[in-house]
Amino acid sequence: MKSLFTTTALAASMAFTAAAFAARGEANNAPMNVTPMQEEAQPVLEAPDEILSRNRSGDDVLVQHDNYVVMAPNAIAAADVIGAAVVGPDGEETGTVDDLVLTEGKSVDRVIIADGEMFGFGGKMVAIDFEGASITRDQNDDRMVRIGMTDKALEGVAEFDKAPLAEDGGKLASSYIGREVVFATEDDGTGEVSDLILDKRGTAKYAVIEYGGMLEMNDKRVALDLDELKPAAADEPLNLAMTLDELRGEPTFFYDEDEAPKAGEM
Structure with missing residues (x-):
């Protein structure tokens, strides 16, 4: 299925406290001092006063309307971050x-x-913690991740093999995105996880599930609590204890107000 992504959310940034892992000292992503010349060279943030961190209060992720929900300005779509440029x-x-x-x-x-x-x-592929990093947007409104390590510093980080995590089925954001979802009733067909919606502190709160198409003509999208999806091996679909009729009763999900229908269109 195709999913529709929009990139009109306000600039958001988040700092994440990483758990201790073996041999991760060499991948320390601590903030670094930036000279005025370096600061001038960095991409411009659209709304600096909206930069968010773990120290800020509030965790709104979705904004509820009568029959649909949209991402809150502070929320972050994982599919929007994967593939984003990393800037030192x-x-x-x-x-x-x-x-x-x-x-x-x-x-x-x-x-x-x-x-x-x-x-x-x-x-090579490397893995660094998110301490001192931020997820934001550049002047073209494209997602980017700003880190406290230069290209030269990354060269000294050990190569990372994500295969063991991929086999777990729940340790990577990509292990959810594109995953088939089986509904409670076999005759209801299946859906697909098209995205994960994170709060501003970096916790995945909701899974965006697409369903329909074919006889229903157009794909429908809902955002369900991630805990609603039952864990499964990496090569197996995720199970959802909801019928298709129950899913249809959930508010439709949109990425922003511009994508959402105008009054009277739904």
Whole structure:
């Protein structure tokens, strides 16, 4: 299925406290001092006063309307972050986000980065913690991840193998996105997880599930509490204890107000 992504949310940034992992000291993503010249070279934030961190209060993720919900300005779509550019403290792009590592509590713990040479010679995949990092937007309204490590510093980080996490079926954001969802009644067919919606502290709160199409003509989208999906092995679909009729009773999900229907259209 195709999912519709929009990128009109306000600039949001979040800092994540990482759990201790073996041999992660070399991947310490601590904030670095930035010179005025480096600051000028960095991408411009659209709304600096809206930058968010773990220290800010409130955790709104969805805004409820009569028959639909939209992402709150502070919320972040995981599918929007995967593939985003990673920028160091010198304003230089160091790679792209390959994936997000989740804790047992479904909080983002580390970001997996494909460095700038990944698809050439000498490139590699690395994983760094999110302490001192921020997810925001550049001047073109594209997602980017700003980190406290330069390209040279990343070269000293050990290569990361995400295969063991992928086999777990629930430790990577990508292990949810694109995953088939089986409903409570077999005759109801299946759906698909098209995204994870994170709060501003980096905890995955909702799974965006698409269903319908074919006889229903158009795909429908709802955002359900991530805990509604029962864990499963990586090669198996996720189970949802809801029937298709119950799913139809859930508010339709939209990424922002511009995507949502106008009054009287639903």
